[in-house]
Amino acid sequence: MKAGSGFLTDIDQFVQQKREHFIEIFQQLVAIPSICGDEAQIKNAVAFLSNLLKELFDCQIEILPTAGSPVIFCHFAAASSSEEPILFYGHYDVMAAEDVEKWQTDPFQLTLKEGRLFGRGAGDNKGQLLDVIFGLYAFKSLHQQFPCQINLIIEGEEEKGSVHLNQVVKQLSSQQLRQIKTVFVIDGSFSFAGQHVLRLGNRGLLGFEVNFKTNETDLHSGNFGNVSPNPVLVFHQILEQLYDFKKQRVLIPHFYDGTEQVSQTEAALLEKLPPVKLNSSQSSEFFKEPENKFEYYKRLMFEPSFNINGIQSGFLGQGIKTIIPSQLKVRFDFRLVNGQDVSQIQRELNRLLAPWISNKLLSINYLAVIPPYYAGVENKLMKQVIQGIQQVDQQAVIEPVMPGTVPNYVWQENLQAQIFTIPLANFDQHNHAPNENIKLTAFLQGIKIIYQLVKIYQD
Structure with missing residues (x-):
């Protein structure tokens, strides 16, 4: 394998000639409100994409049913089988277009405005998905044959946490995907400085909800104060068992097992990332801000985090209501790094909370259990991939x-593959929010990047 030569004349001309046609197809796809759970529109999106693939390629397409939205699987043949096959991943489902009054355009009518294409799914992930399809189409049109077998998985439940993706990949791993050792995940946003990025891994996620219940009903604080437990105070006791706020360290036993120091190669990559605005003046005994760019990125990428998403309890209406709340609900999330064992952390957390659980003071419900993934930096293909993007x-x-966090563990666990995440949408795409968009330049560049990724495999 080798990286592209750098001469983009043919691909530039091809994209320029096809630009209006590509945007027209983009408009048609955005017009389908394929919100996960809307069975009719999901079906329409699957039909549209299947027909598009059949129109552009001579390829094998399978529609794989799940208990939720179906998965589209497409196989593109190659001239020879000397190279290992590769896999691209994207998704066709979108978030609901809420707060319609805040949209500057119709969310389901792709609109070009001030150099951006606005519409629900423009950035996440319909624009990027079409970049994959059009990039493959460009390569096939310019070179007639693919240099290696290519597979494409398009799922319809990413916005719900990819609840059936693991099941589908496991199903395909014994036959259709058995030789796959490299996966390109095309999703996300590139850097806030406007640079395209190649991501070698992602942090994992352990998200859970804890419900505290100390009484059957709220109690009068005058009649029951000092003689009845308060769930807020019980929560405070547990919080001190979970986290050291001065040291900013999680206290769950074995939480940090498997974590490693940043290597020199990794540190050098962090130094090449764009500068960040630091607020060191806000550091205090309660929270220590990162002191420099390296520390900032190290915390974000190579250290686990502890977070509270929200707390619900008691009375916060007008006036005073002197009660002892009967219940408290709190949601946590831990972002996990390479080497941490999410299952072990779950077990240790359950063990730590066991006394309160056995006394029926609390219950715990796990909402997300996603292991981290990291390909590592000592990787020959990594160099070729970044050269292709460049x-x-x-x-x-x-x-x-x-x-x-993205569910990249499914590729590693089922296929033992290396995964490269390559986002093709701008940082300010406003995905999941009103006025979602993708810059026109980003959309067109994305087609060329996919073309270059395939070109890596050309002899």
């Missing part, structure tokens, strides 16, 4: 770890 954007950088 054929289109010379400023592209490598982000060792995505601070957020």
Whole structure:
């Protein structure tokens, strides 16, 4: 395998010639409000994409049913089988277009305005998905044959946490995907500085809800104060068992097992990332801000985090209501890094909370259990992939770890594959919010980047 030569004349001309046609197809896809759970529109999106793939390629398409939205699986044949096959991933489902009054345009009518294409799914993930399809189409049109077998998985439940993706990949792993060792996940946003990025991993996620119940009903604080437990105070006791606020350290036993120091190679990559605005003046005994760019990115990418999403309890209406609340509900999330064992942390957390659970003071409900993934930086293909992206954007950088969480563990666990996450949408795409968009330049560059990724495999 080798990276592209750097001469983009053919692909540039091809994209320019097809630009209006590509945007027209983009408009048609955005017009389908494929919100996860809307069975009719999900069906329409699957039909549209299946027909598009059949129109552009001579490929094998399977529609794989699940208990939720179906998965589209497409296989593209190659001239020879000397190269290992590769897999691209994207999704066709979108978030609901809420707060319609805040949208500047119709969310389901793709609109070009001030250099951006606005519409629900424009950035997340219909625009990026079409980049994959159009990039493959460009390569096939310019070279007639693919240099390796290519597979494409398009799921319809990413916005619900990809609840059936693991099941589908496991189903495909014994036959259709058995030789896959490299997966390109095309989703997310590139850097806030406007640079395209290659991400080698992502943090994991352990999200859970704890419900405290100390009484059957709220109690009068004058009649029952000092003689009846308060769930807020019980929560405070448990919080002190979970987290050291001065040291900013999680106290769950074995929580940090498996974590490693940042290597010199990783540190060098962090130094190449764009500068950040630091607020060190806000550091205090309660929270210590990062002191420099390296510390900022190290915390985001290579350190686990402790977070409280929300707390609900008691009375916060007008006036005073002197009660002892009967219940408290709190949601936590831990972002986990390479080496941490999410199952072990779950077990240790259950063990830590066991005394309160056995006394029926609380119950715990796990909402997300996603392991971290990291390909590592000592990787020959990584260099070729970033070189391919840099054929289109010379400023592209490598982000060792995505601070957020995506279900990339499914590819590693089922296929033992290396995964590269390559976002093709701008940082300010407003995904999941009103006025979602993708810059026109980003959309067109994305097609060229996919083309370059395939070109890596050309002899």
